[in-house]
Amino acid sequence: MTTRSIVLGLLGACLVCGLTYVNDHVMRQTYLVGSGMPPAAFGGALILLLAINPGLRLLKKRFELAGAEIAVILALTLSACCIPGAGLLETFPDVVMMPHRIAKTDPGWRAEHIVAKAPRHMLTDVSECEDRALTGYVQGLSTPGRRISPSDVPWSAWACTLAFWIPLVLLLWLALLGMSLVVHRHWSDHEQLPFPIATFAESLISGTDHGAAPLYRNRLFWIGCGGVCLVHLVNYAHAWWPEQLVRIPVAFDLLSLKELCPAFVRACRATCRCRSDSGPSCTTPSRDFSRGSASR
Numbered sequence: 001m002t003t004r005s006i007v008l009g010l011l012g013a014c015l016v017c018g019l020t021y022v023n024d025h026v027m028r029q030t031y032l033v034g035s036g037m038p039p040a041a042f043g044g045a046l047i048l049l050l051a052i053n054p055g056l057r058l059l060k061k062r063f064e065l066a067g068a069e070i071a072v073i074l075a076l077t078l079s080a081c082c083i084p085g086a087g088l089l090e091t092f093p094d095v096v097m098m099p100h101r102i103a104k105t106d107p108g109w110r111a112e113h114i115v116a117k118a119p120r121h122m123l124t125d126v127s128e129c130e131d132r133a134l135t136g137y138v139q140g141l142s143t144p145g146r147r148i149s150p151s152d153v154p155w156s157a158w159a160c161t162l163a164f165w166i167p168l169v170l171l172l173w174l175a176l177l178g179m180s181l182v183v184h185r186h187w188s189d190h191e192q193l194p195f196p197i198a199t200f201a202e203s204l205i206s207g208t209d210h211g212a213a214p215l216y217r218n219r220l221f222w223i224g225c226g227g228v229c230l231v232h233l234v235n236y237a238h239a240w241w242p243e244q245l246v247r248i249p250v251a252f253d254l255l256s257l258k259e260l261c262p263a264f265v266r267a268c269r270a271t272c273r274c275r276s277d278s279g280p281s282c283t284t285p286s287r288d289f290s291r292g293s294a295s296r
Contacts, residue, residue, distance in 0.1 A: 005069035009076025016040045016077060020084035033085030036197055041077045045070065045204055050216070067205045074201055088169065096161050097124050097137050121164035124157045133157035 020032045020040065032040035048070060056063040065073075082088060100123065103109045115123065126133040132141065133154040141148045187193045203215045215221055231248050238247040257264060 001072050002069055005065070005072040006076070008069075009073040012041070012044060012073055012077035013080030015044075016080050017084050021089075024085055031085055033081045033087060035086070037200070038078070038081045038085075041074060041081055042200070042204070044077065045074050045201070048073070049204060070205050071201070074205070078197075082173075092165070093137070096122070096165070097126075097134065099123055100126050100130075100134050101138055121160050124161045126157050129154045129157055 016032065016038075023029050023032050030039065032038060048065070053065050053070075056065065099109075099115050099118070103115045109115070124133060133156075136154065141152055188195070206214070231250065234245060234248050235250070238245040254264075
């Protein structure tokens, strides 16, 4: 573990946290962090291993990153992937804000005074600026053609809640890291449990101190990688020149199963995250292989 590996790892974590929202919700691209194998982390590791590190080696041998340093960079970047995208920020704002909305629309919540029973700092404080804090959160504060800036957010409603939850989340994070150290030896040495993500990361990094890793000398790896890249490059080119190229489908439309299994369609509709401009995708279940999860 070196200083530069820690700095680069923290930089990678900042890039993941800073770019995920722009990629997912502004550009509406494939999620940078959408599963246990986030493309943001492992894609960055591949770029580092196949492009940047060989360039550093050509400049000067001592500039090259060792395998252990790349492992540190990847570990720090992966640890930050639990925050943006499909991680903490997907659920946390709703959990601390939406109870106020439900209390207004659900008679049962009003009768039982559910929100009043929660500790004051656990939920946002909308008493002073309910219109901007609650209504603005539900309906949005932006106007057509203009996105809000950080100064437009009613931070007074969120300040106490964030001050309460952020230290608690950090402590929970440290507790989980400590727990993983406690059980790791028993699980890996005695029970011989597989760790798929760690195994995949090891296959990318192992042997890099002595040139390219064995994985990168495997012809089957490059055939599979080339096939996947070809599909995405063709679909990307189709987005620019739709009249000259044909898009390669990467999803199966499962709507035909609604007659055989209506419960499946209802489950997809109940779990989908509808957006105002998402259109039929919120009611059409499909399997999207480019994202690796049920498309919404």
